[in-house]
Every structure is written in C-alpha cells, then in structure tokens.
Amino acid sequence: MGSQLAQWFIELSRKTKVFILISVDLFFTLFALWLAFYLRFGVLYTPKGNEWYLVAIAPIIAIPIFLKIGLYRAIIRYMEVRALWTIIQAATAYAVVFGFIFLQIDISSVPHTIFPLNWLIIVVLIAGSRFFARWCLGESYFRVAGEGIAIVDSTKKNVIIYGAGSAGVQLASALVYGNEFRPVAFIDDDALLHKQKVNGLRIYPLSSLSYLIKRHNVSNILLAIPSAQRARKSEIIRLLEPYGVHVMSMPGLSDIAQGRVTFDTLQEVDIADLLGRDAVAPNKSLLQANINGKVVMITGAGGSIGSELCRQIIQLQPATLILFELCEFALYEIEKELNYLLTKIKASTNPDIEIVSVLGSVVDAHRIEKVCRTFKIQTIYHTAAYKHVPMVEKNPGEAIWNNVFGTLHTAQAAIKADVETFVLISTDKAVRPTNTMGATKRFAELILQALSLDAGVKHHTRFTMVRFGNVLGSSGSVVPLFREQIARGGPVTVTDERVIRYFMTIPEASQLVIQAGAMGRGGDVFVLDMGEPIRILDLAKRMIHLSGLEIKDEHHLEGEIEISFTGLRPGEKLYEELLIGDNVSETSHKRIMRAEEHVIPWTLLQKMLAALEQGTKEDDFELIRSILMGAVSGFVPPCEIGDLLWQEENRITLPDIH
Incomplete structure (x- = not known):
C-alpha cells in the first residue's frame, strides 16, 4: 500500500505536487505557532483577542517567502542534506518578518520567546516532512524484509557494489533512481564496516560473496574504488574472477576530474587494472620542457597515441597546438574534444592556448614544410604511421611512403624550419622485425639517427626516438x-x-614519451619499461570470465564463449623485443632507458633512400625487400610474403600516383 501511494505521488503533475506541498506547509505554519504557545505556557492554549491576528497573518507571510526562496523547486525524492540549508533560510526569513510585524502590532499578552520556538518548530516540521517523504519515495521500488530487500520493480538487475566508501555510497544512491541496476549489498575489505548498513544496504566481507550471489540472484558486481592503486584493483579482480559474474567498474578519478565521465558512469573493467602496475609520478620539469609556452605540433593527431598526446599536452599549456592529421573525421573529433577541455582549463587557469587543425599528409613534403615554417613550430611529436601489421603486409608500398618517406619529409621540414625538438613514436616491432611495418619503423629511426650525426648539415633540431610495445585500447589492439x-x-x-606481448596504457605511454623527448641530446633511442609481458591467451580468458561468461571447450561443453586459434599472421612474432643489442643505460626516470644501437651514415643512407624510392615507385618489391634487409638489422621477412603479397600475379597494381 505504501509503495502504491508513493508511486501515485511520483506520477502526479508538477503543479499538483507543489499545491500539495504548499497545503502541507500552510498547516505546518499554523500548527507550529499553536505548538509554540503550548510549549511556552504548558497548557492547551487557545488564542484570545488580538492574538488571532498572528494566527491569520502567519501563513500569509510564510507561503510567499517559501515560494520566493525556492522551497518548492526541489524534487523531493532526489533531495540531499544540503537542501536543509534552504529550509533554514526560508524559516529564518519567515521568522524575521513575522517578528517584525508582531512588534508593530504590539500584542502585550504574547511573550517574545514564542518566536524562536516557532522558528525551531517550523524548521523541524518542514525538514522532517521533506526527508521523510524522500525516504518513502526512494523506497517506492523496494519492500524491506529482514536483512534483505525484496524487490517490487522486477525490471532491474540485482548488483553488489564492491567498496562501501563515499564513491560506493554515491553510486548506490544514483542506482536506486536509475532504470537498470538495483544495489542489494556492499562488499568491503574493512572489517570494522562489516555488518553495518549504509542507505539500508548491509556491508559484507568478500567471503560472503557466494552466499549473496545465490540469495539475490546477482549477475553483476560493480567496483566502486576509483582511488585504489592499480595493484590493489588487479588483486581484487583476480579474487572476483572465479565467481562467474560480470564485473564492471566506476571510471578513474582523473577521468571524473577532467569531466570526461560522471562518477556513476559504469564501464567494463579497465584492462589496465589487470596489469596491476601503477604509473610512476612524472617529472614535471621534463613534462613542461618542450611544451609549456611553445608551439607544438602532433602529426597523426587523431590516432590513439596522437590524440592522447594532445590531451596531455593541452594540460601543459603550450602557446599553440597544431593538430596535423590526414583523416578529416579523426581531426574533427579530436579538435572538438580539445576545445571542450580547453573551456574547462580556461575556467580555472585562464591560459591563452590556440588550437589549429591542419588537414594533410606527412608524405606531402611541401605541405609539412609550409606548416612548420608558417607556425614557427618548436616541438614535433611524430606519431603518423601505418601500424597494423597484416594491413601493412598487404600494402607494403604505401607503408614505405608513409612510415619511411613521411618521417624523412617531416624531419627535413623540421630542420629547414629550425624546429627545436623532434620526437618519433617508434615500436618494439622495429627490433629484429619479421614484418614490413617493423622494418619501416626501424628505417625511420635510422633516418633520424643519421640526420643527427650528419656532419655535412648544420642544424639545431634534436631528434629523439621513443620505442615501446602495444598500448591498451589502441586501434588494432586485441582488447x-x-x-x-x-x-x-x-x-x-x-x-x-604461446603468443606474449608487452602492454602499456595509452596515457602512461604518452606521458613517458613527453618526458623521454625532453631527455634527448640528439639521435637518442629511448626504450620504455613495459613491465612483464602478458600471454594473449590468458588475457582472452580473463576478459571472458570478467564478462560473467564461461569458456566453452572440450572440458566445459556448457560454456558460452569458444576460443579459436587462427595461427600467426604474416609478419607476426610469438614475442616482441625492445632492444636490438645489449648496450642500454639507465636515465633519470626509472621507466625510461637509453639504447645505443648501430647507425648508418647519412651519405650511405641517402643512396638507400634513393633506391627505396625508385623501387616503391616502380612496385619493385624484390628491390624493396633487399634494401630493407640490408639496412634493418635482423629483418627476416616471413616466407609467406613472397607467395601472398610481393609476387606480381597476386598483387593489384595501382597507378603511379606518387
């Protein structure tokens, strides 16, 4: 009956609800005044003579004041404790005006103590009624029974919230008024909280999880621990894996703080949490060295790494940020996001940052040089490249134009425009590559190394290369x-x-790239510490389990998801390396190492580039392969390349457009 009444009230029109509240407050105004008299005199008091004037004018004064202050704007079932301040303001304003009028009438039979009593009672009555109504309406979908909650609304999914801190409590409150999930219990590690209740939900230890899942038919667990370290999150996720429930999480505090999401946005478990590795606090001086107050350009600004670099760079307040991108839609998306971030930054620090979007290809030497000269660029982060291994194997010529000659043209433009710092985003696949993508990225490294050491060309550009493995969530990533x-x-x-890979989060990789770029002296190859490699099969299994599903195989025929093995694709390795040789030294940052590797002199590399350009223009893939094998140490093309990709009869010959 109570739930039906609450539901009836919720479905009323807004005007009807306000009318009911005003009527209730009118009664409270009269009752509070009478109760004040009763408490003051200690008897059932009936006003006499002029005292009836006070009774008559009390609601006439109160209701307009309550309307003006906004007492009827709040939605009762969503009211928070801070609404109490509005109620106190309204009651105080009413008491002051009421007291002033009393002094003007000068009714000697009414003691002055009536007025503070009247104020106190009106606050208690209005606040108490509001919060009692909020509790009733908030419980409209629930029927409390013992320690559990029997549900009236059967459309919601029962969920358990892991974490009974402030984030968990806020999440539970938000879910009560949502349409998808119904919180039934908290799980928390703090033994002092066990058996306690928050918002009517009991807090249990992890050992009670099996019992709770069965009792409430729970299929989802929500992690509400946004401030926890990744190592701790990883440990919790491993503990939850065996229960066969779908694990979701709140976003991290940084995403909430930057306004990308709200605290009650639920998402799949961040695979970065599975790594269990916390990022090292950045060196602020290294972060700002090449960015703060400077003109910075990112090529490939719409890509996975490029877009994250843009997000982090704009926080470091460059004078101008140039977004150079070939894909129109990707450029539009990152420009829109950065402009939104910029409005938030300006609200707090009011920096004067200009964002310039430039459509263009790094293959277009004239275009890239003109941009560098026009905007007087001081720092370049070169992320533009074709990186998808199988796709590059099918289109080796385009990969050479983009990855090799695109890097050459951008580097030469940097020299001509007197750019201070040039940072190339490289890859672990450049180390003893077995694919065209890795070979082209290593060739790009060789170009920058040769330009740095070329005694015949005097320039002031510092070329730096940063090499790392896979990033979680990037385009083409397995996640x-x-x-x-x-x-x-x-x-x-x-x-x-047997395949294993190194993984790193995009934000951490981008942050380390910025810091490594500031360490470069010229021609440096930096290698990021990627942590421990991950077995891809184990990653697949964990993602299936955390989705609340079972793996289907010969031992578990009732499972939902099968894992199939497709075989290594052309150019793929079982494992990747980060160093060509063993000559590596530490830097001032524990996650960044400096590698000393073989360099080809610029005079010799120029001849290789000329031959490579000719071979690419003429689609002479045998020549291309021989040049890459001669230049790139350890390059061993897959045997399938000659049969599938590089032979004339299996290749679509495109017109010469270069």
Whole structure:
C-alpha cells in the first residue's frame, strides 16, 4: 500500500505536487505557532483577542517567502542534506518578518520567546516532512524484509557494489533512481564496516560473496574504488574472477576530474587494472620542457597515441597546438574534444592556448614544410604511421611512403624550419622485425639517427626516438577486438596459445614519451619499461570470465564463449623485443632507458633512400625487400610474403600516383 501511494505521488503533475506541498506547509505554519504557545505556557492554549491576528497573518507571510526562496523547486525524492540549508533560510526569513510585524502590532499578552520556538518548530516540521517523504519515495521500488530487500520493480538487475566508501555510497544512491541496476549489498575489505548498513544496504566481507550471489540472484558486481592503486584493483579482480559474474567498474578519478565521465558512469573493467602496475609520478620539469609556452605540433593527431598526446599536452599549456592529421573525421573529433577541455582549463587557469587543425599528409613534403615554417613550430611529436601489421603486409608500398618517406619529409621540414625538438613514436616491432611495418619503423629511426650525426648539415633540431610495445585500447589492439567478439557471443580468436606481448596504457605511454623527448641530446633511442609481458591467451580468458561468461571447450561443453586459434599472421612474432643489442643505460626516470644501437651514415643512407624510392615507385618489391634487409638489422621477412603479397600475379597494381 505504501509503495502504491508513493508511486501515485511520483506520477502526479508538477503543479499538483507543489499545491500539495504548499497545503502541507500552510498547516505546518499554523500548527507550529499553536505548538509554540503550548510549549511556552504548558497548557492547551487557545488564542484570545488580538492574538488571532498572528494566527491569520502567519501563513500569509510564510507561503510567499517559501515560494520566493525556492522551497518548492526541489524534487523531493532526489533531495540531499544540503537542501536543509534552504529550509533554514526560508524559516529564518519567515521568522524575521513575522517578528517584525508582531512588534508593530504590539500584542502585550504574547511573550517574545514564542518566536524562536516557532522558528525551531517550523524548521523541524518542514525538514522532517521533506526527508521523510524522500525516504518513502526512494523506497517506492523496494519492500524491506529482514536483512534483505525484496524487490517490487522486477525490471532491474540485482548488483553488489564492491567498496562501501563515499564513491560506493554515491553510486548506490544514483542506482536506486536509475532504470537498470538495483544495489542489494556492499562488499568491503574493512572489517570494522562489516555488518553495518549504509542507505539500508548491509556491508559484507568478500567471503560472503557466494552466499549473496545465490540469495539475490546477482549477475553483476560493480567496483566502486576509483582511488585504489592499480595493484590493489588487479588483486581484487583476480579474487572476483572465479565467481562467474560480470564485473564492471566506476571510471578513474582523473577521468571524473577532467569531466570526461560522471562518477556513476559504469564501464567494463579497465584492462589496465589487470596489469596491476601503477604509473610512476612524472617529472614535471621534463613534462613542461618542450611544451609549456611553445608551439607544438602532433602529426597523426587523431590516432590513439596522437590524440592522447594532445590531451596531455593541452594540460601543459603550450602557446599553440597544431593538430596535423590526414583523416578529416579523426581531426574533427579530436579538435572538438580539445576545445571542450580547453573551456574547462580556461575556467580555472585562464591560459591563452590556440588550437589549429591542419588537414594533410606527412608524405606531402611541401605541405609539412609550409606548416612548420608558417607556425614557427618548436616541438614535433611524430606519431603518423601505418601500424597494423597484416594491413601493412598487404600494402607494403604505401607503408614505405608513409612510415619511411613521411618521417624523412617531416624531419627535413623540421630542420629547414629550425624546429627545436623532434620526437618519433617508434615500436618494439622495429627490433629484429619479421614484418614490413617493423622494418619501416626501424628505417625511420635510422633516418633520424643519421640526420643527427650528419656532419655535412648544420642544424639545431634534436631528434629523439621513443620505442615501446602495444598500448591498451589502441586501434588494432586485441582488447577492443576481444570485447567485440565476446559481445557477439564468440568465438574469441587468438593467433597462437604461446603468443606474449608487452602492454602499456595509452596515457602512461604518452606521458613517458613527453618526458623521454625532453631527455634527448640528439639521435637518442629511448626504450620504455613495459613491465612483464602478458600471454594473449590468458588475457582472452580473463576478459571472458570478467564478462560473467564461461569458456566453452572440450572440458566445459556448457560454456558460452569458444576460443579459436587462427595461427600467426604474416609478419607476426610469438614475442616482441625492445632492444636490438645489449648496450642500454639507465636515465633519470626509472621507466625510461637509453639504447645505443648501430647507425648508418647519412651519405650511405641517402643512396638507400634513393633506391627505396625508385623501387616503391616502380612496385619493385624484390628491390624493396633487399634494401630493407640490408639496412634493418635482423629483418627476416616471413616466407609467406613472397607467395601472398610481393609476387606480381597476386598483387593489384595501382597507378603511379606518387
């Protein structure tokens, strides 16, 4: 009956609700005044003579004041404690005006102590009624029974919230009024909180999880620990894996603070949390050295790494940020996001930052040089490249134009425009590559190394290369692929059960790139510490389990998701390396190392570039392969390349457009 009444009230029109509240407050005004008399005199008091004037004018004064101050604007079922301040303001304003009029009438039979009593009672009555109504309306979908909660609204999914801190409590409150999830209990590590209740929900230890899942038919667990270290999150996720529930999480505090999401936005478990590795605090002087107050350009600004570099660079307040991108839509998206971030930054620090979007290709030497000269660029982060290994194997010529000659043209433009710092984003696949992508990226490194050491050309540009492995969530990464395959019901495809890869989050990689670029003296190859490698098969299994699903195999025929092995693709390795040789030294940053590797003199490299350009223009892939094998140490093309990609009969010959 109570739930039906609450539901009836919720469905009333706004005007009707306000009318009911005004009527209730009118009664409270009269009752509070009478109760003040009763408490003052200690008897059931009936006003006499002029005292009736006070009774008559009390609601006439109170209701307009309550309307003016906004007492009827709040939505009762969403009221918070801070609404109490509005109630106190309204009651105080009413008491002051009421007292002033009393002094003008000068009714000697009424003691002055009536007025503070009247104020106190009106505050208690209005605040108490509001919060009692909020409790009733908030419980409209629940029927409390013992320690549990029996549900009236059967459309919601029962969920358990891991973390009974402030974030968990806020999340639970938000979910009560949502349409998808219904919180039924908290799990928390703090033994002092066990058996306590928050908002009617009991707090349990992790050992009670199996019992709670069965009792409440729970299929989802929500992690509400945004401030926890990654190592701790990883530990918790591992503990939850065996329960066969779908694990979701709140976003991190940095995303909430930057306004990208709200605290009650739920998302799949961040795979970065599975790594269990916390980022090292950055060196602020290194972060700002090449950016603060300078004109900075990012090539490939719309890509995974490029866009994250843009987000971090704009926080470091450059004078101008140039977004250089070939894809129009990607450029539009990152420009829109950065302009939004800029409005938030300006609200707090009011910096004068200009964002300039430039459509263009790094292959266009004239375009890139003109941009560098026009904007007097001081720092370049060169991320533009074709990176998808199988796609590059199918289109080796385009990869050479983009990865090799695009880097050459951008580097030469930097020299001509007197750019101070040039940072190339490289890859672990450049080390003893077995694919064209890795070979072209290593050739790009060789170009910058040769230009740095070329005694015949005097320039002031510092060239730096930063080499690292896979980044989580990037385009072409296995993580979004696995998520998509799991959402479709499988199968999840893994190339080989032995494949291992290094992984790093995009924000951490970008932050380290900025710091490494500031350490460069010219021609440096920096290698990022990627932590421990991850077995791709294990990653696939964990993602399936954390989605609340079981793996289907010969031992578990009732499972939902199969894992199929497709075999290594052309150019793929079982594992990747970060160093060509053993000559590596530490830097001032514990996650950044400096590698000393073989360099080809510029005079010799020029001849190789001329031959490579000619071979690419003429689609002479045998010549291209021989040049790459001669220049790139350890390059061993896959045997399938000659059969599948590089032979004339299996290749679509495009017109010479270069």
